[in-house]
Amino acid sequence: MNILRKFRWAFFVFVAPSFLIYTYLVIFPIVSSMAYSLTKWNAISPAVFVGLNNYEALFKSKDFAIVMTNTWIGLGLALVIQVGFGLLISFLLYQTKAGYRAFRAMAFLPVVLAPAAVALMFVLIFNSDIGPVNKILESIGLSGLKRNWLSDKDIVFYTVLSPMIYQFIGLYVIVLLAGMQSIPPEILESSAIDGAGSFRTFTMIIVPMIWDIIFICVTLITAGSFKAFEHSYLMTWGGPGVRSAFLGVYMYLRTFIDANFGLGCAIGMVILFISLAVTMIFRAVVRRLDYQS
Amino acid sequence: MNPITAERKEASLGSFVFRDRIMTILRYAVLICSSLATIFPFLWIVLCAFRDNTQIYTMPFALPDPLILANFPKVFKSANLFNTLLNSFLYASVTVAVVIVLAAMVAFFLSKFLKKQGWLFTYFIAGILIPVQAILIPLFVTTRDLGLINTMQGILIVYIATNLSFAIFVLTGFMRKGVPDEMIEATIIDGCGPIRCFFMVVLPLSQTGIATVATFVFLGVWNEFLFALILLTDPAIRTLNLSIFMLRGQYSSDQGLMSAGVLVLITPAILIYIFFQEKVVQGLTAGAVKG
Known part of the structure; x- marks a missing residue:
């Protein structure tokens, strides 16, 4: 002005x-x-310049390979489950009048909680002696499936992943629902008059019309999975070894447990680089979609 | 109308109605199942918080019999919970207050003093995209070198700095539309300076935007874990979040105690959610769709 x-x-x-x-x-x-990230440094004595040594050590390390595999598998599962359930539940909510507010409120509830609190809830639920998961398996005659969920090195990663996926489904339900509600009602009415059932309406009209919102969800899930920390650290400290660690946890362990601050910064830079790269790709894709429509 | 076609039409309409009814039942079945699955962990925590270990061991799914209340005084004592509860409230409220004043001032400048958003807006907003891990170590070193590690001021300044971007983003967008230029012009012509104008006109008119930012920032600080973990080691100034996590190490076999702790931790967030549901949803989804 x-x-x-x-x-x-x-x-x-x-x-x-x-x-x-x-x-x-x-x-x-x-x-x-x-x-x-270009130095060898323990945060007490002066940093010594070592060029790209930290990055080289990182990409050669076995632990880093495990952590990256965890991150990619976790990301893949999170994308499929969170976007899948997000679309399903939001579409059902979209068609619902009675009870709409209650269902919506319950779906979003875990999102407002501290990840630390949700992680602890799941520690109790997966407790191998008295947690309800093993108890339920026992009572329906599937004792063979009982596990030490929090220490068995073959499944602990999935145990840690479950609260991460569970907690944020509600966020994507609400975001996708808002997207669906912004579709002009005339379009849906005309498809109903044409006799399209709800499945056809969903695949042929709703999903194509909210592509940009779906892409927002994809970016959020991706960025989130590269900086994920609380669930893994609280449930298992990333262990055994780094079996249930994600990049964020790996960085914390190397930095504050091993006092390798240079390497920690290098991991931080990897996280930053991947997050920014994903955001750029996302923006480019959305812009292209905008041009097409 | 030909009676035969009329009959056929009715029949097909009947099958449509039938299909619709089945779809409705299915829809509710799925919604109810998913809602139950969503709140199951909460129910389990509540159930355990009022029982002792023996009850949980012998009859895992039974209601408390007798009702045990001892877990709550025990958890308050063992984790110094009352103190850390106050700390968390203090950190969250001070951060909200400071962030709102600072961010509203920047938003006022960005939305009313400049012709276009320009690079300054982009510069401030960039912070939303930066993962905490990229700045964690230098922040740790900086606060240590300033002598602010393990102090309330130290964690507060970090919380304030890391919440500015989001607040500026929301408030700038809000003020551009929600605070009419004419009103500001009128107050300036009446002889008010920009500072008076900010407090008398801009802030009151931005209440809705401020409420959204306040709920988001409050919940964000209340739920924050990583900065608290590395910046606070003194038990007296820990956050509630952190002291509940300490229980995980010391008392992980006492299920009733842990549940009570978790329940104390989540209750304020749930209350905020119940009372400000729309604000919370708006704040968190605005935070989500900022990209």
Whole structure:
């Protein structure tokens, strides 16, 4: 607004405090992370420049390979299950009047909780002695399927993954539902008059019309799975070994348990790079979809 | 109308109605099952929080008999819960208050002083895309070197800095539409300076946007774990989240105690959700769709 532009000092009063705090504590640390990732450093003695050694060590390490495999499998399962259930439940909610608010409220409930709290709930549920999972298996005569969910190295990864997937389905239900509700009702009415059943309406009209929203969900799930920390760390400390660790946990373990701050920064940079790359790809895709329609 | 076609039409209509009814029943069946699955962990926690270990061991799915309340005083004592509960409230409320004032000032500038959003907006918003792991280690080192590690000021400044981007993003968008230029012009012409104008006109008109940001930031700080884990080791200033996690190490065999702890941890978040449902949903989905 022109009338405000004469107050030249306004920037210093309104913006400068936030600008300084934000630059010093959010932007500047990225640059120093990048610099530290090129050093060998324990955060006490001075950092020694080692070039790309940390990255080389990282890509050669067996643990990193396990952690990356975990991350990719986790991402794949999260995409299929969260988007799948998200679409199913939101489509059912979309058609529902009676009880709509109650169902919606329950679906979203886990999203508002601390991931730490949900992780602890699942620790109790998967307890091998008295947790309900084993008890239910026992009572329906499937004792053979009972497991030490939190320590068996072959399944512990899936145990840790389950609360991560469970907790955020509701977020995607609500986001996708909002997308569906923004479709003009005339389009759906005309398809109903044409005699399309709800399955056809769903696949032929609704899904194509909310592609951009589905892509938003895909990006969120992807970015989330590369910085995932709480569930894995609280349930199993990433173990045994790094069997149930994701990148975020791996970084914490190397940095604060092994005091290898240089390597930790390198892992942080990998997380940053992948997250930004995914966001860029997502934007490009959405822009292309926009041009087409 | 030809009676034969009329009859056929009725029959097919009947089958449609029948199919519709089956679909409705199926739809509700799926919705009810998924809702039950969603709240099952909550029910289990509530059930366990009021029982002792013997009851849970012998009759895992039975209702509490007798009702055990001892878990709550025990968990408050063993985890220093009351103290950390206050800490969490303090961190969340101070962060909300400071972030809202700082972000509203920036949003006022971005939405009303500039012709276009420009690079400054992009610069502030970029923070939303940055994963915490990319800044975690330098933040740890910086707070340590400033002597702020293990202090309330240290964790507060980190929470404030990391929540600014989202707040600025939401409030700038809100003020651009929700605060009419004419009202600001009128107050300036009446002789008010921009600072008075900010407090008398802009802030009151932005209440809805501020409420969305406040619920989001409050829940975000209340639920935060990683910064608390690395910046706070002194038990006296820990967050509730962190002290419940400590239970996991020390008392993991006492199911009743752990459940009571989890219940204490989630109750405030659930209350906020119940009372400000629309705000919470708006805040969290706005945070989601920011990309």
